[in-house]
Amino acid sequence: MMPFVNLTAQREAYREELETAERAVLDSGCYIGGPEVKALEAELADFCNSGSPDAGKKGFFDGKGGETRAITCASGTDALTIALIALGLKPGDEVIVPDFTFIAPAECVAFLGGIPRFADIDSETLLIDPESVRALIGPKTRGIIGVDLFGQVADFNELWEIAVANDLWLLEDAAQAFGAKYDIGVPPYSDIITSRACTLATISITSFYPSKPLGCYGDGGAMFTSDAQLAEKVRMLTNHGSKERYLHETVGLNSRLDALQAAILRVKLRHLEDELKVRRENARKYDEFFAEYSARASAGAGISGASAGAKIVPQYIEHGCTSTYAQYTVLADDRETFIKKLDKAGIPHCIHYPMPLHEQPCFRGLAQGSENRNAIMASQKAVSLPVCAFTDVDFIINKLRSVL
Ligand SMILES: Cc1ncc(COP(=O)(O)O)c(C=O)c1O
Structure with a gap:
């Protein structure tokens, strides 16, 4: 039986490049963080900011602007968890999530003591339905998670309008959509800008699970934001709440990407x-x-x-x-x-x-x-x-x- 995702054929196609990159990391003695991870983060951000002159600048929605930054971590699920902590989710807060998707967005909200509220999807695009989102907004609602299901970006033009009108944050779950494109309609919608997935919300996340369009050889994930303060908070959270060794400004996690996975992802990103x-x-x-x-x-x-x-x-x-x-x-x-x-x-x-x-x-x-x-x-x-x-x-x- 043929495989559902043919990862062995992919490895065969890039074998030389992969083995060179893998060997360099194994011989380097640097296995967590370090130059490979730093280079990958720069390349991921460049990728997101490319495509059109204004791609990546979600400031069109929230007025803040700025280039998108990328911070890697240990999985897409961790990326969602860290993003929710950075956005200030508290027990009892409600977050609107699509009812039809992988469990992670709802799971991470519930894991942190929040309450997922399940919005319906559009019957044809299968993406979260903005009308259903509107109907679920109440006094405890803090944010909305739009999921780019099966690789198609959710209706962020509408989701931003809803978020801004109701003072909510917006999280883009692009676990399945790194590399997707989306036309942003800039109010008054006369000007269309083609932007990338991972640049469309207060924070966006992706997953590098092996079968994802950009996958590594284990677990991995990343967070993206154009807000410099949020980026710094997110980075600290991935590393025990610390910027400086043994100085912990906040309580965080150990959620870092291995150098080996970064090197593999750098090869695959080129293709x-x-x-x-x-x-x-x-x-x-x-x-x-x-x-x-x-x-x-x-x-x-x-x-x-x-x-x-x-x-x-x-x-x-x-x-x-x-x-x-x-x-x-x-x-x-x-x-x-x-x-x-x-x-x-x-x-x-x-x-x-x-x-x-x-x-x-x-x-x-x-x-x-x-x-x-x-x-x-x-x-x-x-x-x-x-x-x-x-x-x-x-x-x-x-x-x-x-x-x-
Ligand atoms: C929509 C969605 N969100 C989040 C995740 C979680 O990613 P990971 O498996 O890297 O934790 C997945 C993984 O399948 C996903 O499909």
């Missing part, structure tokens, strides 16, 4: 734009196939098997968004039959995510979210297909043709 191009081309091929399938299904011709012609619709990518396609996800009306067909054809698949967060046992006491019809619908229909730059999507589509 990221090319890989993202291939991911987008793979997604385009799937889009074309599913459009053709839909046309055949509505004509009732050439469709095989039980529940023939049941609707299968890809996640809708909004105009102005360039997804990283961390996942290529479709909504299948008859998921059970679709999955049986994928299994028959030997096509790997995953369910991201099998239940809305409000139904998770750990959140049941919160008694909110059962009204989120789209999150419930997506958890019943979502299926992800292999899309990474080392996947032979033509081969998969040929197999799909034989079973759909």
Whole structure:
């Protein structure tokens, strides 16, 4: 069976560069922090600030401006936790999160004693629905976490308006979207600026989990902000609340990126734009196939098997968004039959995510979210297909043709 994400093929493609970088770190005697981590942080920030002359300057939203800075840490989950601490989350504070995503954003809020409030998603983009966010704002609301789900940036134009109008902070969870692009509409929306994921909120975070579009060979993560004071706070929190050795200004964590992971990420970052191009081309091929399938299904011709012609619709990518396609996800009306067909054809698949967060046992006491019809619908229909730059999507589509 082919892998869902082909990390061994990726390693083979960059073997020489990777082994040189890995050996240099192992021979250096410097394994935590140091020059590799520093260089990676500078390169991550440069990447985020590139793309258009004003990319990265989220000041268009909040009036503060400034270049985005990057601070690495030990995982995407740690990045969320540290960002929430830096933003001043206190027990009992409410934070609005999407109901349909990986657990981490809601989990980190709850872990710090906050209360996650679950917003519904848009039925087509599968991203947090600003209208649902508005409806959840109350006196205890402190912030909103927008998740760039499957690599598509959430509706930050709207989320910023809501945050500014209600004096809330905004956190961008770009764990799946490092490298995505997004058109910022600058009020009065006559001027459009193409910006990058990780530059769109008070603080943004990403994950370098191995299967992410930019992944290392273990756990890793990073935080991004254009606010210099916040950046300093975040950096201290990653290192026991300390700027100066054995002087602890605040209580912090040990959440640092290893030099070895930094060196690996620096190699992979050099190839990221090319890989993202291939991911987008793979997604385009799937889009074309599913459009053709839909046309055949509505004509009732050439469709095989039980529940023939049941609707299968890809996640809708909004105009102005360039997804990283961390996942290529479709909504299948008859998921059970679709999955049986994928299994028959030997096509790997995953369910991201099998239940809305409000139904998770750990959140049941919160008694909110059962009204989120789209999150419930997506958890019943979502299926992800292999899309990474080392996947032979033509081969998969040929197999799909034989079973759909
Ligand atoms: C949306 C989202 N947020 C946060 C995380 C957590 O990242 P990590 O696994 O690096 O802790 C993930 C990981 O899958 C994710 O998908």
